[in-house]
Amino acid sequence: MKAARIAPPSEDKRWRVIDATMRRHGYHAHALIETLHATQESFGFLDEDALRYIAATLGVALSHVYGVATFYRRFTLKPRGARHTCVVCTGTACHLKGAPALLEALQQRIDHDPTNPPVSILAARCLASCGLAPAVVFDGKVVGNLTPDLALERIEKWLHHES
Amino acid sequence: MPSSVRVKTLRIDDLDVAGDEQQTIFDVAVEHAIPIPTLCHLDGLGAVGACRMCLVEVTSANQTRLQPACATPIEEGMQIVTNSPRLQEYRRMILELLFAEGNHVCAVCVSNGHCELQGLAQSLGMTHVRFPYHYPQRSVDASHRRFVVDHNRCILCTRCVRVCAEIEGAHTWDVMGASSQTQVITDLNQPWAEAETCTGCGKCIHVCPTGALFEKGYSVAEMHKRRQFLPYLRAMREREP
Numbered sequence: 042m043k044a045a046r047i048a049p050p051s052e053d054k055r056w057r058v059i060d061a062t063m064r065r066h067g068y069h070a071h072a073l074i075e076t077l078h079a080t081q082e083s084f085g086f087l088d089e090d091a092l093r094y095i096a097a098t099l100g101v102a103l104s105h106v107y108g109v110a111t112f113y114r115r116f117t118l119k120p121r122g123a124r125h126t127c128v129v130c131t132g133t134a135c136h137l138k139g140a141p142a143l144l145e146a147l148q149q150r151i152d153h154d155p156t157n158p159p160v161s162i163l164a165a166r167c168l169a170s171c172g173l174a175p176a177v178v179f180d181g182k183v184v185g186n187l188t189p190d191l192a193l194e195r196i197e198k199w200l201h202h203e204s
Numbered sequence: 205m206p207s208s209v210r211v212k213t214l215r216i217d218d219l220d221v222a223g224d225e226q227q228t229i230f231d232v233a234v235e236h237a238i239p240i241p242t243l244c245h246l247d248g249l250g251a252v253g254a255c256r257m258c259l260v261e262v263t264s265a266n267q268t269r270l271q272p273a274c275a276t277p278i279e280e281g282m283q284i285v286t287n288s289p290r291l292q293e294y295r296r297m298i299l300e301l302l303f304a305e306g307n308h309v310c311a312v313c314v315s316n317g318h319c320e321l322q323g324l325a326q327s328l329g330m331t332h333v334r335f336p337y338h339y340p341q342r343s344v345d346a347s348h349r350r351f352v353v354d355h356n357r358c359i360l361c362t363r364c365v366r367v368c369a370e371i372e373g374a375h376t377w378d379v380m381g382a383s384s385q386t387q388v389i390t391d392l393n394q395p396w397a398e399a400e401t402c403t404g405c406g407k408c409i410h411v412c413p414t415g416a417l418f419e420k421g422y423s424v425a426e427m428h429k430r431r432q433f434l435p436y437l438r439a440m441r442e443r444e445p
Contacts, residue, residue, distance in 0.1 A: 092392060102369070103391040103401060104378030111380040111393075 047097050050090035054183065055083040057169040059091075063098055070101050073109055077116055085126045085163040086117045124159040125180055125199050127192075132167030134174040139188070143175055146189035150196060158200050214282040223278050230258055230273040233286060240286050241295060241324055244361035245274040246411055248434035250370055252362055256298055257324065261285040270294070296330050304335040305384075307342065307356035308414070314427035315415030321359060322414075340384065347397035350420055351409055355387050358416035364388060364408035371437050376402040407433075 049056035062079040066072030076099065080091050087110050096106040110116045120126045129135075129144045147162045170176045173185020179195050209224040216229070216238055223232040228251065233240050243255040253275035262271045263283040273286070285291070302308075302321060310316045324330075342355040362379060365388065369375040376399050380389045390399035409417045410429045418427045 089392060102375030102378065104365075104376060104380075104389055107389060107392045108378040108380045112382050114382075 047094070050094050053181070054169045055165075055178070056094075058083050058167060059095070063095075068099055070099050073099055073101055073106065074113075077106075077110055077113075081116050083128070083165050083168065085128050085161065085165075086120050088118070120161055126161050126163060126178070127180075127196065128163045128165045128168070128178040130166075130168040130170070130174070130176045130178075131164045132171065132174075134171035135167075135176055138174040140175045142189050143177060143187060143192050147177075147192055147196060150193055154200075160196060160199060212278050212280045214278055214280070214284065216284045217286050225277065227278055228274055229260060229262070229271070229276050229278055229282075229284060232278055233273060233284075238286055240273050241328060242274060243320060243324060243359070243413060244363065246363050246367075246431065246434065248371070248431075248438040249363060249366045249411070251275040252366070255302075255359070255361055257295055259291060259294060261288060261291065292328065295324075295328055297334075299325050299328060299330050300333045300335055302359050303330075303333050304337050305340070306359065307339060309356075312424055313357065313415040314418045314422050314424060315357075315429075316425040318425070318428055319415060320413035338384070342387070345390075345396050346420070347395035348402075348404075349397065350404065351396065351406065352418055352420060353388070353390075353396060354416050354418070356416075357414045358388060359414060360386055360388065361413055362388075363411040363413065364417060367407045367411045367434070371434070371441065372403060372405050372407055374401050374403050374405075377408060 049060065059076060059079050062076050063072055066075060073095070076095050077087060080087055080095065084091065092106050092110060093103065096103045110118065127147060129140055129147065131140050131144065144162070144164060151158055151160055151162055168176055168178065168183060170183050170185060173183065175187055176183055176185045177187055177192055184195070211222050212225055213220065213222045215221070216233055216236065219236060219238070221232055221236050230240055230245065240258045240260065243257040244252055245258060251274045253272035256272060258273040259270045260273045261284065262269050262276065264279055264281065308321065310319070310322055313319065316322070344352065344354045344356070346352045360379065365377040365379060368377045376390050377388055379386060380393055381387060390396045391401055396402065406419070409419055410431055411434065412429065415427060
């Protein structure tokens with residue numbers, strides 16, 4: 042018997058990717074690692090809401106989900122060493138619209154900053170926001186139709202206002 | 205019980221024995237009163253082969269291998285040695301590694317005198333630990349109203365995980381992390397008191413081989429564990445309605 046399907050933790054469109062992954066595997070418990078991968082790629086890390094949602098939807102114990110998420114180094118429960126996360130979509134639409142250049146520009150900006158800024162740049166496979174391509178998620182907020190300059194401008198705000 | 209049980213014959217320590225194909229080496233040894241030391245194994249729980257204490261020498265098809273008796277099904281014509289100088293040496297070494305890995309201080313432990321780890325060290329003649337102690341930084345969670353988990357004393361046998369998942373059906377416990385960071389957790393690594401799936405049944409307390417899980421209100425050497433409920437609960441669970 043499967044538990045009744047519950048709603049994703051937020052309105053964030055990235056949950057569609059996670060839902061699609063679980064659906065593709067028939068909501069079987071063995072889809073756990075695949076689902077954690079999809080979540081890690083889309084959000085950059087696995088927070089408590091995500092773990093609870095996945096556990097409830099796949100009908101797996103909370104402690105089991107936590108155990109798997111902490112066993113593998115590829116999964117992280119917190120944004121990697123940074124206060125801000127910047128997830129660049131590298132799905133097909135975004136790729137065609139210039140995601141590689143965005144990623145390159147952001148990475149260059151952060152990597153070459155001697156002050157070691159509190160920003161982590163991540164790449165996701167698809168954010169399910171292809172209409173906005175190329176899209177980047179800045180601290181959970183999806184921003185579309187970006188150019189490298191516009192994306193850098195966003196980052197600069199974080200770096201200078203410390204917010 | 206299906207009528208077409210296939211019987212296999214094998215030899216354990218110069219004794220010709222037979223068992224049905226579903227049985228493990230350990231099951232058959234127990235039936236014939238052949239002692240094999242165990243730590244993670246517990247009658248009524250599924251086998252994991254985590255502690256390697258029950259390693260035996262298995263010769264089959266002209267090859268001798270070390271196999272955990274609790275998790276190895278019997279095969280026709282197996283030749284098994286359950287006790288040899290080599291096995292004794294390995295078992296002592298495993299125990300020493302367990303002692304070196306955690307913080308096992310018997311003198312202040314609630315389970316002193318009733319601890320399976322301590323008991324095995326005595327019965328297998330472990331006199332000292334040849335490996336450097338790790339003295340890991342581990343925590344104690346006493347948030348639960350009745351129970352305490354002291355990770356210093358945990359040997360990660362996963363009995364608590366299995367009894368909670370297999371018998372109680374709550375699966376509150378599991379294991380997190382890897383290598384030296386491994387530890388047992390309740391739900392999302394929350395304080396035990398906040399673990400919403402825990403029913404507070406206390407089965408984990410009583411299956412724990414050491415003083416890692418104990419009940420509040422007991423002092424040094426006062427925690428006696430009772431496990432007689434386990435084979436009964438397993439039998440009742442498996443009985444057809």
